[in-house]
Amino acid sequence: MADDKKPAGRKPTLPPGMKKPAGPAVAGSKLPPGSKRSPGSKLPPGKRPPGAKRPPGAPAGPGGDGATALTRADFSTDQDVRWCPGCGDYAILATVQRLMPEIDTPKENVVFISGIGCSSRFPYYMKTYGMHSIHGRAPTIATGLKASRPELDVWIVTGDGDGLSIGGNHLIHLMRRNVNVQLLLFNNQIYGLTKGQYSPTSETGKVTKSTPFGSIDHPFNPSALVLGADATFVGRTMDRDPKHMKIMLRAAHDHRGTGFLEIYQNCNIFNDGAFFEYTEKATKADRSVFVEHGKPLVFAGGSKGIRVNGFKLEEIDLEGGKWSADDCLIHDESSVELAGLIGRMFRSDSLPQPFGVFYRVSRPTYEDQLHAQIKDVVDRRGKGKLEELLNMGDTWEVSG
Amino acid sequence: MAPKTVESIAEATILFAGDSGDGMQLTGSQFTLATAYAMNDLATLPDFPAEIRAPAGTTYGVSGFQLHFGSVNIQTPGDEVDLLVAMNPAALKVNLERVRKGGSVLVNTSAFEKRSLDLAGYEEDPLENDSLDGYQVIRVELTKLTREALKDSPLNQKEIDRSKNMFALGLALWLYSRPVDPAQRWISQKFAKKPAIMEANLHLLKKGYHYGETTEQFVSRFEVDPASLEPGRYRAIQGVHALALGLLAASVESGLPLFYGSYPITPASDLLHTLSRYKHFGVMTFQAEDEIAAVGSAIGAAFGGSLAVTGTSGPGVALKAEAIGLAHIMELPMVIVNMQRGGPSTGLPTKTEQSDLLQAMFGRNGDSSIPIVAPSTPGDCFEAAYEAARIAVTYMTPVILLSDGYLANGSAPWLIPDVSKLPPFPVQFAKESLSDEEFRPYVRNKETLARPWAKPGTKGLEHRIGGLEKQDGTGNVSYDAGNHETMTRLREEKTDRVARDLPPLEVYGKTEGDVLIIGWGSTRGSIEAATDRLLAAGRSVGAVHLRHVNPLPLDLKSICDRFTHLVVPELNNGQMVRILRDRFLLPFQSLTKIQGRPFPAGEIVSFVESMIDGHTDNG
């Protein structure tokens, strides 16, 4: 289905007809581990040599103190980035690294935790604390870390296989607990690292290595899933729009509670163009709508809008004279009903795909409640004394 | 009424058995409390069905509580029962075989009617035929007496009938000359807000006690002198509580906050319940969505610098295996508590077994030897937990604490430890660094081979760890063939070095001779009781007990060399014996028991005797 709709003007990274590499760079890499590329060798996109000047466009750090302000380079490790050339992950890495100097968390308090998959290599490239854990379990580790160290700024990096398949249970429980972390779900609708099997977000009918006759699995809609788990922040962005992505990352970060951000990420090796309909110039305006709190849902350069008709959403033409922007649905991030409607605008032929913050409400975080409860008990009972506890209950003395 | 004579005995084993709804666990624990007050040594064996409310009257719904107590050294909950209190026919049917020949059986005759007999599978009433010949049968119309005693109570019939265990408790307390006031205090506190129930229970307790005085069925009652325990302050403690206190003590002494991530599972849930009440010590407990999330949360907490613990039973350890491997390769300290139960699969959830030893040793992908510590008595759970935490932090490694259902639920008198005498528990975190040099998270301590514990939030130590193989020193990802071998060996060597710190093994009984009994974990009581009997019979026998299962103590081999025969009793199908044979290439013989119950000391005695007398093949 996605293939049919691929706009003519899309920009595939590889020329049509060219044979794709056998697999992700990690498996196929010919560089011995730890070896440095020779100076002057072409760095992969998004990678800068250590100590490079602040990339153009990257703002100074907070406070305007040039001497201590951190730059993107301060967040780049010396590890070779091993994603396939052209992978959407590069743009996400670059944007996150650019955002880092702008957030006011001390660098040493930032932790990236991932599971397994292409996206989960992310922590190795961030010069912060990080953990590349096991498949699907990053939310559990992040929960233990954040619960025990609430002052840390914890980011989870996961993918559609890692987060929604093997780790699906943890993902929903993270949402309901509202642990104050960010979860970046790199959705490429495919298993990349294992070389191209359909994932829980792959569309029905998809032909992959494991579904030669087409997938019969119904895909998850990640936004609807986490809304069902009572997430307090639900957003979506795309690898091809770094500006929007940065705003969304910042918003997810600043949200007190679990910031769920789905990022459409192109896997140019195994699922090239899965989102081009929404992300590429030729079709983006018509097929995507960027929602903003308090603003009407308009798209296609203001020529189209979305209105509510009964319990349904419908696309309206704002230029035919019948409808105006006043008829459009006004986005309200705090409405769970509206979030449900927008979250369910999903791969629809008659409606554009939404991007932006769908839902944002405040609810006490898990770690705040945990520590408030501890404090409350200490206040009421006094700090526990081990000696006393050991001697509690019915004791008796045996004399010598 | 004729005054009763008092007969002094050294020890006794009593078993309360009835329906799950009959309150047998409560009766047993109150009898235990009174026994602690009487200053006897004791060991308990609660034994309950896996079903919460199995159909009333059935054999599989029978719940029991066995207690062995005495003025002498009590090491086991008793091989044979002296007095069985059977609340219904099913309880009699299930437990009669455990009563010694000539022992007593107190039956609630009111429950021996057609329907209950049918449910228990009795074709005829055992009270009417000769099936109880050879036992002293004490017939008490418990239900009827209870109803009479409470005829003026506002409680309804069901509530009244449910209280009959208090009558039985009162009677048993009288029979063994136990104090009644601990139970009275407990009832008064427990039902402070339900005065009708409180009064009914107190009344029945007293009625039961007086019934002993008045009934013609007893000509005498028993008296058990205080045991000669080591001087000090004691309390009766259940293993699971001692284990929780041991973890807490480790947290207090190390200054590390305690984080416990767990998912409910029998018989480990009580650890979660207990630790969740220690909030005033700053203890963080997290009830996870599943076993994997529980261990994952502990890994996260360990990364953050907490004393991280996860607890479960065998099925849960199976689910946690991959994450334990992660903690192993990341070299983060944590304790994994396994309260073993009968397996495989769901197995026997409420019964004890030692069958997860090989799982603890080898149950992960890749070469991943991690330290294993096994407590041996309910009280020892305290020390073993403290020790496991100390090894974890000192060596930067996950440690498995291999307890079991018997230790978790069983109680024994516990010499309350002196906090000031606990082994020191120093912790060193990597210090902040202002240099430009990359922090090297895998540079090791020369003695322990531990890598530094660098917690997030420390300036200049930003680093990445993960499940991919690490480059020695830098900790960077490395697929280098030689490095993988080096790292695998280093990780194993680090575990092996734990053995350097272990105190010398103590040999119980003879230090050389015919037979050495080698045990580990909860079989200690049975093994030492057997050793005592064998020594008394003039046999040349010693016993050595392994708290450290991995690595094995360095002096074990030299002890084995001083004996002609070596035997390894275990509550499994022969697991430790394989490890020992593999390690020392000596002819260890296996003695196994796989019935979900502690080892009867008598079986060890006869096995060892036949070894000496030459009747045993090389099992």
Ligand code: SF4
């Ligand atoms: S997601 Fe696709 S393109 Fe990116 S690294 Fe993985 S296989 Fe390569």
